[in-house]
Amino acid sequence: MDYFELINSRKAAELAYANWYYHLSNERKAQIMCDTFEFGINAVMHNYRKEHPFCTEAEALLFYMEQNLKPHFSESTWAFIRKTMEEKAEQEWKNRFKAMKDDLDWSYTDMANIMNSDSADAVKSSVSRKLPGFAKLAIGVYESMRGKQK
Numbered sequence: 001m002d003y004f005e006l007i008n009s010r011k012a013a014e015l016a017y018a019n020w021y022y023h024l025s026n027e028r029k030a031q032i033m034c035d036t037f038e039f040g041i042n043a044v045m046h047n048y049r050k051e052h053p054f055c056t057e058a059e060a061l062l063f064y065m066e067q068n069l070k071p072h073f074s075e076s077t078w079a080f081i082r083k084t085m086e087e088k089a090e091q092e093w094k095n096r097f098k099a100m101k102d103d104l105d106w107s108y109t110d111m112a113n114i115m116n117s118d119s120a121d122a123v124k125s126s127v128s129r130k131l132p133g134f135a136k137l138a139i140g141v142y143e144s145m146r147g148k149q150k
Helices: 003-022 026-051 057-068 075-103 108-114 120-129 133-149
Strands: none
Touching (some): 075 133, 108 120
8 A cells, every 4th residue: 555545545534434423413422522531531540549549539630630720720710629629638538537437347435545545536636627647548558458358
């Protein structure tokens, strides 16, 4: 096959694709566009999770947004988006902590005893404000060990 035949075969394929696409319903065209967009988002988030395996969904999505969407927003709008996503991430961490606590059948008193803390209320208070780093570490260890058991 020479170069000109190759060009013509590509052109024929492109015309066939355009004809096929033209005859699709608007719903199917919208789904194709949505899937294409989601593929890019998921690829960035997947790569972020490789470096941050215990991140929340909101943290991975915020990373995508910082890399691809931040320049399109004013500073005040971006600050609002960032704050909202950080709140969602914190809630995801709290939900994961609660799931771990429930699965292990631990009370705050049990956790206080493990950490040699004087008060279960202090542990509960610490966790309810913002999940501390030690709790995130515990979640990571717990989820890793649980994953290896399955």
